[in-house]
Amino acid sequence: MSLVQPFNILPRPALPGEFVPVDYFRRVEHGELSRDGRLLEVDLGCGDGLFLREMAAHYPDREFLGVERLLGRVRKVGRKLVRQGLGNGRVLRLESRYTVEWLLPEAAVWRLHVLCPDPWPKARHHRRRLIQPGFLAAVHRVLQPGGELLFMTDHPEYFEWAVARAGDYGRFERLPWSGDEFFYPKTDFQELWESEGRSMFRLRLGKPGTAGIAPDRQIEPRIDTNRHEL
Numbered sequence: 001m002s003l004v005q006p007f008n009i010l011p012r013p014a015l016p017g018e019f020v021p022v023d024y025f026r027r028v029e030h031g032e033l034s035r036d037g038r039l040l041e042v043d044l045g046c047g048d049g050l051f052l053r054e055m056a057a058h059y060p061d062r063e064f065l066g067v068e069r070l071l072g073r074v075r076k077v078g079r080k081l082v083r084q085g086l087g088n089g090r091v092l093r094l095e096s097r098y099t100v101e102w103l104l105p106e107a108a109v110w111r112l113h114v115l116c117p118d119p120w121p122k123a124r125h126h127r128r129r130l131i132q133p134g135f136l137a138a139v140h141r142v143l144q145p146g147g148e149l150l151f152m153t154d155h156p157e158y159f160e161w162a163v164a165r166a167g168d169y170g171r172f173e174r175l176p177w178s179g180d181e182f183f184y185p186k187t188d189f190q191e192l193w194e195s196e197g198r199s200m201f202r203l204r205l206g207k208p209g210t211a212g213i214a215p216d217r218q219i220e221p222r223i224d225t226n227r228h229e230l
Contacts, residue, residue, distance in 0.1 A: 017090055034063045039061075046066030048188065049073070052089055053080060053089060055089075064088060074093040108142055110144060111149075115152045117153070137169065171208075
């Protein structure tokens with residue numbers, strides 16, 4: 001009598017430009033994400049991959065991982081990374097919260113980017129927002145000392161929410177981010193939004209420490225929930 005495996009527990013072959021973990025139910029090893037100790041940046045919800053690709057092209061000495069749950073987007077982003085010869089960029093098909101809370105290893109990430117996530121504007125849906133106390137604790141764990149969380153939104157109330165949650169958590173430093181401190185390409189959505197005369201809201205949070213701090217790191221006092229960077 002033969003035993004039939006009810007489902008395939010082994011990882012499938014990776015698509016071009018894709019990162020497929022050996023095991024989705026354990027934390028990946030540092031060496032699986034970053035070669036030779038290079039700085040690792042993670043783009044949560046990378047969408048069409050424009051930001052990811054431009055960052056990988058501008059910083060060839062860093063590693064970039066995009067996280068996207070939609071297979072069609074993962075395929076397109078991966079193909080574009082390969083076509084542009086961006087071997088320092090890969091894309092992971094997975095949900096953002098799970099990636100940070102359960103997959104990324106401790107002290108592995110230099111910068112974590114959260115650009116224009118769903119604001120879930122209705123009060124009864126606020127629990128679905130990505131920026132929550134548990135998520136911030138997980139971000140603090142995966143960031144290396146001196147690492148950063150960069151959050152951007154077009155939604156003023158969500159920005160206020162994020163500032164308040166970060167203030168309540170209390171383990172990050174608020175860093176200046178007016179938009180010209182360092183190279184930061186604009187997404188298509190941001191270009192369209194700003195072409196209509198509107199602004200994005202930016203929040204840059206740093207994990208205290210010195211290991212891995214890049215030249216563009218600037219530090220100001222611990223977060224003050226009454227100050228807003230526009």
